[in-house]
Amino acid sequence: MNSPVGLSSGSPACEPAPDAQSVRSNHGAYGKGVLFCVAATVLMGIMFPVMTDALTHIDPFTFTSLRYLIAGTAFLSLLLLKEGRRGLRSTGESIALAWILGSVGFCGFGSFVFLGQQLAGPEGALTASIMMATQPMMGLLLNSIVRKSIPPVLSFLFILMSFAGVSLVVTKGNMAGVLREPQHYSANALILVGAFCWVIYTFSASHFKSWSPLKYTTLTTWLGLTTILGLNALLFALHVVPVPTAAQLWAIAPHLSYMGPIAGFVAILFWNLGNRILTPLNGVLFMDVLPVTTFAVSSFTGVVPGRAQIVGACMTGMALVFNNLYLRRRARKLPAAR
DSSP states (O other): OOOOGGGOOOOOTTSOOOOHHHHHHHHHHHHHHHHHHHHHHHHHHHHHHHHHHHTTTSOHHHHHHHHHHHHHHHHHHHHHHHHGGGGGSOTTSOHHHHHHHHIIIIIIHHHHHHHHHHHHGGGHHHHHHHHHTTHHHHHHHHHHHHHTOOOOHHHHHHHHHHHHHHHHHHHTTOHHHHHHSOOOHHHHHHHHHHHHHHHHHHHHGGGOTTSOHHHHHHHHHHHHHHHHHHHHHHHHHTTSSOOOOHHHHHHTHHHHHHHTIIIIIIHHHHHHHHHHHHOHHHHGGGGGHHHHHHHHHHGGGTOOOOHHHHHHHHHHHHHHHHHHHHHHHHHHHHHHHO
16 A cells, blocks of 8 residues: 555665655655545535535435445446456455454445434534534544554644634634534534544545455445435334435435546545545545635625635634644654654
């Protein structure tokens, strides 16, 4: 697996220094990783305004099932085209773990986040998007617990800076006003749980070293679909959610055309490709781009960004740049110190 320039583990003292071509290759791969992660989070940011209208026609569980059936079909077709039938073999990796991660990443994220968005009402898209900005913090803490290591202090501060910038964007600088507004605390809690599910899915990809990003995405999507469809069938049987009518399915067809092929297939594939290059600790920071994108899409309805929102967007962008520059500089110093 490629390691990013910013999070390299270093090399033994006896290993020769990398040549200029190797350095340029690493920088080129790093740039691709950044582009993949930015593209993924932009596409994911658009999905929350799309879901605002979709959730007025259908429940989040049925929509999640339909969405990942579309995305899963696209993943499977591409995997067979690229890797053939051998792409469906486990090659020594744990299928049980892949099923758990697929269930957590796709069933957990889709069900919890969109149910929370539905409960939050018309402002649910904005609420859900800002909750996604907590993922870098979750990722930093999860990485510290798993690796039993203290994260770099400056990285921690840059993540706080990026989250503060996102908060300014989505609250228009009036954070006290947001706190005074009546909130659906259960909705917020569901969205946070869903966000954490995605962090677990992202960070756990590193366990499948013999699988390509496409193979990891495809197999976890289909394994997770067994959980999604099983949950959906149970909810239908218990009459918790109604079986959708033909009119409802027709009403959400435009939403599925984006949520399945674009936000479900392209965005998730880009996300896993980018994180394979940058590593999850670096890649998850780009989740702060997501709520800014959600706000930008909402602005097409006539919302004009204020001064505080422009400042917040700049803070988020600066935090991303500064953190990556710091990690790259830190990685260059570690081998020299050893």
